[in-house]
Amino acid sequence: MNISEVDVEGFRGLKIATRLKRINIVVGENGSGKTSFLESIFMSTLFQSDINDNDIYTFLIYILNSRGDILSAFSTLSDSKVRIDDVITQFKKIDPYSIDVEINNEKVAEIRVKSGILTTETLSGPLFLPIVRIIKKIGIKYSPLYISTFFDSSGNPERIYSIAKRKKEK
Known part of the structure; x- marks a missing residue:
């Protein structure tokens, strides 16, 4: 099912209301909320999908680790x-x-988020892991898909936009 409308309030400080098309490109300066916007959609659809509890846990670990550390x-x-x-x-x-999802x-x-101590022969330190308890599955609406791309400061976004603009003109 395609998403046609998204309204985000408070997720990592965002306030966005927008209509979506079949294909959408999110562009902006560093720190402007692009990743947070995508995360808000991804995390919301995660709990409205038919994926199993272990996959929900794995995806949540991935999304939290993508920002550096889980805590x-x-x-x-x-x-x-x-x-x-x-x-x-x-x-x-x-x-x-602790966060509840409704x-x-x-x-x-x-x-x-639970804490523990990771100990190996050569390493010891604190470990923080999210624990997800699914209480109830609701009507299945979405299959979560999260795509994120990193561009460095070498001008790649401008080149991609320029190429897309030239193709549109043809």
């Missing part, structure tokens, strides 16, 4: 609401290490 990425999440078409996903911060005002999951 700091998790700590930047706060109370937020993401409406995708007619479905509202709410992330409710319970405490610094879909259309019904609790569907709990995300808790």
Whole structure:
């Protein structure tokens, strides 16, 4: 199912309401919220899909690790609401290490960050992992897909835009 409308309030500080087409390109300066916007959609669809609980956990680890470390990425999440078409996903911060996930005002999951100590022969240090407990599966609407691309400062985005513009003119 294609997403036609997204309204994000509070997810990593974003406030965006937009209509989407079949293909969308998100462009902006560093730190402007591109990744956060994509994460808000991805995390919302994650809990509206038919993927199993282990895959939800794996995807959540991936998305939190993509920002550096799990604890700091998790700590930047706060109370937020993401409406995708007619479905509202709410992330409710319970405490610094706990978030509840609600879909259309019904609790569907709990995300808790647990700490431990990682010890090997040559290394020892703290370890933080999110624990996801799926409480209820709801109607399946989406298959989550997250695509992110990194461009350095060598002008690649401008070249890609220029090529796309020339092709459009033809």
